[in-house]
Each structure stands twice: as C-alpha cells, then as structure tokens.
Amino acid sequence: MEIAPGLLRARVGELETELVTVPSSAPLTKVVSALREKGAYEVFIVEGSRVGMVSIRDVLMAKNVSKKASSLAVQVPRLSPETEVAEAARLMSEYRIRALPISRGSEATGEITALSICKALSSAQRLAFTIDKIMTGHPITLDVDDRLGKAKALINRRRIDHLPVRQDGRVVGVLTSQGLLNSLVPPERTMKYGWKPEALVVDQLSVKGLMERPLVCDVLDETSSVLKRLIDEGRTCAIVGLGEELQGIVTYRDFVKLLAKPQESTIPVYMVGLPEDPFEAEVAKTKFVRVVNLLRRGFPEILEARSKVKASAPHPRSGRKRYEVETLIYTPRRTFVYSESGWDLPAVFDVISDRLKTIMSRRAKRARIRRTDRGID
Numbered sequence: 001m002e003i004a005p006g007l008l009r010a011r012v013g014e015l016e017t018e019l020v021t022v023p024s025s026a027p028l029t030k031v032v033s034a035l036r037e038k039g040a041y042e043v044f045i046v047e048g049s050r051v052g053m054v055s056i057r058d059v060l061m062a063k064n065v066s067k068k069a070s071s072l073a074v075q076v077p078r079l080s081p082e083t084e085v086a087e088a089a090r091l092m093s094e095y096r097i098r099a100l101p102i103s104r105g106s107e108a109t110g111e112i113t114a115l116s117i118c119k120a121l122s123s124a125q126r127l128a129f130t131i132d133k134i135m136t137g138h139p140i141t142l143d144v145d146d147r148l149g150k151a152k153a154l155i156n157r158r159r160i161d162h163l164p165v166r167q168d169g170r171v172v173g174v175l176t177s178q179g180l181l182n183s184l185v186p187p188e189r190t191m192k193y194g195w196k197p198e199a200l201v202v203d204q205l206s207v208k209g210l211m212e213r214p215l216v217c218d219v220l221d222e223t224s225s226v227l228k229r230l231i232d233e234g235r236t237c238a239i240v241g242l243g244e245e246l247q248g249i250v251t252y253r254d255f256v257k258l259l260a261k262p263q264e265s266t267i268p269v270y271m272v273g274l275p276e277d278p279f280e281a282e283v284a285k286t287k288f289v290r291v292v293n294l295l296r297r298g299f300p301e302i303l304e305a306r307s308k309v310k311a312s313a314p315h316p317r318s319g320r321k322r323y324e325v326e327t328l329i330y331t332p333r334r335t336f337v338y339s340e341s342g343w344d345l346p347a348v349f350d351v352i353s354d355r356l357k358t359i360m361s362r363r364a365k366r367a368r369i370r371r372t373d374r375g376i377d
C-alpha cells in the first residue's frame with residue numbers, strides 16, 4: 001500500500017485552515033458554542049508561546065460547567081508550516097486528535113485537521129484496496145435501550161468518539177461524542193455563570209433519542225469510495241458490515257494513519273517517568289530526541305541517551321506539578337550528566353537541550369585545542 005509520496009512530503013502549511021480559538025478565561029459554555037459554530041472537535045487556547053487544546057471529550061468529562069476553558073486545556077505540539085504532513089499524521093494518530101496548531105515564529109496562525117488531510121488524500125490518490133484493510137474491527141457497541149450515562153462513560157474511558165447502536169443484533173444507528181455535546185445545552189439556554197439544569201444531559205435517557213442514521217459500507221467496498229462518501233456526506237465515521245453483520249468501523253483517524261511517519265532516533269534514547277498527559281509527554285520526548293540526534297552529528301561517539309523525570313505532588317491550589325529531570329549522555333570514555341527542574345516540563349527540556357549543547361561544545365573545543373597543542377591537527 002504505497003501512499004502518495006508527494007502528499008507524504010507535503011508541508012502542513014499547504015493544508016492550513018482557520019485556527020479555532022477561545023480566550024483562556026472563557027467558560028465551557030463558550031467552548032461549546034465555538035465547537036458547535038465551527039463544527040470542530042477541539043478548540044485551542046493561545047497564551048503567549050503556549051498552545052493548549054480542549055476537546056469534546058474534555059467537555060463531556062467536566063463536572064463544573066462554569067469552569068474556565070484553560071483549566072481543562074492540555075498543551076499540544078506546535079507545527080511550523082514546513083512540518084511534513086506525515087509528521088502531523090503521526091501525532092494525530094498516536095494521540096487520537098483531529099487537529100494541530102500551526103505557528104509562524106511565536107504566533108499560532110492556523111491549524112491542520114484530519115479532515116483537510118483526508119480531503120488531500122482523497123484528491124491525491126485512489127486507495128484501491130478494500131475498506132476492511134484499515135477498519136477497526138470489533139468496535140464497542142451500545143444497545144438501543146442503553147442510557148446516555150453509559151455512553152458518556154465509554155467515550156471517556158475508552159477515548160473513542162463513535163459508538164454503533166444495535167437493536168436485535170442489527171446496527172440501527174451511531175452515537176457520537178459530537179451528538180452528546182450538542183445535547184448538553186441549546187444556544188438559548190446559556191447563562192452568564194453556566195447552564196440551566198434542565199438543559200443538561202440526563203444520563204438516564206435512552207441513546208435512541210441522540211443516535212444518528214449510520215453511513216454503512218460493505219467490507220469489500222473500495223477504500224477511496226468510502227472516504228469520498230464520508231467527506232461528501234459530512235460524516236465522521238462509517239459502519240463496516242457484511243450483510244447485516246457488524247464487522248468494524250472506520251473514521252478519519254484510520255485514513256490519517258495511512259500517512260503517519262514513525263518517529264525515529266539514530267541512537268537509543270530512553271525516557272522514564274514521563275507524565276500521563278500525552279501531549280506534554282510528546283513535546284518533552286520530541287525535544288529530547290531532537291537534541292540527542294543533533295548532538296550525534298557533532299559527536300558520533302555518543303552511544304546512548306537517557307532521561308529520568310520525577311514529578312512532585314500537585315500544588316494544592318494550582319494543581320500543577322514541579323518536575324525534576326536528569327539526563328545522561330553516554331560516550332565510550334565519559335558520561336555527561338545534567339539536571340534541571342521547573343513547573344513546565346517542555347520548558348525544562350528546552351533548558352536541558354541548550355545546556356547539553358553548550359557542555360558538549362565546550363568539550364569538543366577543549367579537545368581540538370589539545371590536539372592542536374600536540375601537533376595533531
């Protein structure tokens with residue numbers, strides 16, 4: 001399955017769309033309005049050089065609807081316009097998100113979405129293989145009489161956004177996280193400090209009232225035709241069946257994975273103690289791997305790199321953790337060790353990266369001086 005090399009090497013700036021943002025002080029009602037108005041799955045919060053994201057699942061998990069959006073935001077990697085689409089696809093696939101911010105300098109100017117990638121994929125190449133090759137088999141399902149509370153718990157716990165709904169063993173609908181979001185509060189029900197109680201989702205209601213008619217395809221349908229139907233009909237998933245028997249489900253994530261580029265390192269890099277927040281962990285990992293590979297160019301004798309992260313208990317007021325990071329760079333004759341601490345883990349790795357480059361550059365300079373003194377150079 002060779003996927004359009006031109007698209008793999010394309011830059012995300014070519015697929016850039018409008019950045020959907022809300023102010024950091026905005027309440028969740030504002031997030032819901034922005035998500036609904038833009039038909040988006042996530043909104044971004046820009047604070048200086050930091051970009052946070054709040055997704056539909058984050059909103060569904062929130063218990064206090066008057067909370068500020070920034071309290072739910074997680075930091076996400078920022079892409080430059082020159083980042084390859086394959087790298088954006090990798091990040092989206094690995095962390096099950098549908099958009100990433102694009103920055104020019106320190107300013108976030110746009111975003112790349114799973115939909116824009118899939119539209120480009122649909123235009124660039126005929127995917128002449130059957131849909132069963134990429135579908136997710138044996139999806140979690142609901143019964144038509146199940147309650148919304150069960151659906152919401154499954155969506156949050158399993159980090160999924162689409163649940164086929166069965167009746168008498170046959171798929172009759174699909175419940176999406178977007179559908180649950182739209183049921184939270186009608187636009188006219190918003191209040192200054194939250195949502196009216198009668199506008200909230202009643203967890204004991206049946207999923208039947210919120211499910212939508214499914215887009216159904218056969219396991220032997222060509223992948224290109226299924227992707228085109230998804231885009232043309234404005235859907236986010238298709239149910240894959242064989243006759244009336246459910247076989248699987250396919251979403252934009254399954255198509256984006258076709259383009260995902262695996263992260264590589266030229267030498268062994270080990271990291272322990274990374275935070276559970278996938279985006280914070282990904283940013284830290286990317287920064288460390290990048291600096292190690294950069295150092296390897298100037299110091300080919302590097303054998304291995306390790307990083308140990310320790311986190312304090314959350315601060316009682318802010319909930320933030322303070323991180324202590326120790327890095328070790330192994331060479332045949334010496335191990336370089338450097339430690340740094342701070343509240344912002346990616347920023348800590350920025351400092352570590354700069355410090356490691358300085359330490360090893362000084363070592364290389366001293367080595368050149370010694371060789372010159374000995375008449376070797």
